[in-house]
């Protein structure tokens with residue numbers, strides 16, 4: 715059983731992927747972390763995230779970096795979206811994700827291109843989204859709760875910039891697979907969105 719969960723930034727896809735993994739007893743991979751590790755590695759002195767060769771060199775990051783809390787920073791998400799446009803970077807991270815998806819017993823993966831590129835044969839595909847304003851509102855509230863001093867307008871601008879980069883890139887753009895359930899949770903709370911996701915996957919088992 716392979717479950718692919720794709721969607722834009724701050725859509726709730728990570729929370730939904732973890733809830734599905736819990737419910738169905740499957741391992742889960744947040745593929746955004748891999749791109750975040752590459753972006754962060756460029757910042758650690760391995761060059762310019764907009765330069766393809768530098769970004770490729772940064773793909774050779776130590777596994778321990780995946781546990782670094784700095785990967786969760788907003789700024790690291792921005793770096794991730796810059797390195798992720800390079801086809802060489804996507805290729806370097808490809809096999810690791812495919813192997814995770816195809817492990818015996820199955821897996822849940824969340825990202826941008828799981829249902830389209832990494833696991834086009836997934837048993838259940840979800841495209842999780844919400845309006846940019848709602849995603850910005852949630853991210854803003856979450857950042858303020860963590861004590862980050864940021865305005866709603868700045869967060870909304872970042873959501874738009876990340877969306878533009880993720881949907882506009884030539885290689886593996888953020889795109890709903892034809893056979894993916896569109897789960898727009900603009901008017902749902904997270905528990906309702908999780909329940910809808912579980913109900914959909916149950917139709918596929």
Ligand code: C5P
Pocket residue numbers: 723724745746747749750791794795796798824825826827828876879880
């Ligand atoms: O999901 P998350 O915000 O952690 O992803 C960070 C960035 O990594 C995204 O904005 C996107 O550009 C990139 N990414 C990607 N493909 C994936 C997962 C993430 O291009 N499968």
